[in-house]
Amino acid sequence: MTNAPLRLSLDSTALVANWRALATMSGSAACGAAIKADGYGLGAVEVVKRLAAVGCRDFYVATWAEAPAVASLGVSVSVLHGVREEDMAQAGAGRARPVLNTANQVARWKQAGGGPCDVMVDTGMNRLGVSIDDVATGLLDGLHIETLMSHLACADEDHAMNELQRVAFTGLVGRTDARRMSLANSAGIALGKDYAFDLTRPGIALYGGVPRSEFAGVLHQVVTPEAQILQRRLVPAGAPIGYNAACIAPTDLDVAILNLGYADGYFRGFSGKGAALFEGLRLPVLGRVSMDLIAIDVSVAPLLAEGDWVQLDYALPMAAMASGMSQYELLTGLGTRFERRWIS
Ligand SMILES: *Cc1c(COP(=O)(O)O)cnc(C)c1O
DSSP states (O other): OOSOSEEEEEEHHHHHHHHHHHHHHTTTSEEOEEOHHHHHTTOHHHHHHHHHHTTOOEEEESSGGGHHHHHTTTOEEEETTOOOGGGHHHHHTOSSEEEEOSHHHHHHHHHTTOOEEEEEBOSSOOSSSBOHHHHHTTTTTTOEEEEEEOOOSSTTSOOHHHHHHHHHHHTTTTSSOOSEEEOOOHHHHHTOGGGTTTEEOOOGGGGTOOOSGGGTTTSOOOEEEEEEEEEEEEEOTTOEESGGGOEEOSSOEEEEEESOOGGGTOOGGGTTTOEEEETTEEEEEESOOOSSOEEEEOTTOTTOOTTOEEEEOOOHHHHHHHHSSOHHHHHHTOOTTSEEEEEO
């Protein structure tokens, strides 16, 4: 898309630096990348190109629809949701491998010839995965397992579940023919080397999310929304601004209307809470976020005019607190109307 009035500025240097930092924290384990939901909203193909160029080898998508564009870059792709009957034709082509999650998926894969696969074991989250008992009773025998994995439920907290899951997963070492074992997502990497096993699978932290305080100052912001000013107007003291007159100008205000709204993933939680940034100035959001528009106070920026661009304050931990959304939602909600522009 060209000439869009809103864009995402995407920082290649920051993305690569984040992956390198996570790879270092992963110690001797390899460091992969979760790129589901179109690379958490950034654009999976562009993310993979940049990470593959610096040595990332293992990529994770959620569904088979997400696999071909990435697999065509020649990298290793695993499909986290495994194989339904409907997926078997595509899975059999061998360009990506399934992460088998259920006894049915295992049976389906074996029956089809059982090429290379990954397997998810449930160590306590009770979301996806075969059980530890299934492993003990030989369900996985005969599979060609590349990576045996499990997923942490509470890695972003100091929770007793972390150690329980780590111990349960450690109990599976040597119990299968899997070439590698993998437990840690982004937050799991910060829990220490005991959680890294052979391969880590960060997602949010690659993209500048800060799921644990250990990452503060280590990770860099990657994504910055920018929007163009459609109109600048003077709103006199006492006049309302936007839907439901939720904001009444306390004094005469210079207001700019931006080409950005909740349909773009700039959620309604930013109403009266978010801010734009311009040359170090903070320009608060006034009133409700509309579907396609927001109003900001530009009284401190007399030169900003129709057609100018401003950035949105999208430092993820703070933006999540301001909006009441998770850092994950703030990234994956970013819509299709943005021009995605990679810088540096
Ligand atoms: C999404 C996902 C990840 C990455 O999680 P983050 O919290 O974004 O680092 C890793 N493993 C699995 C199985 C996932 O579903």
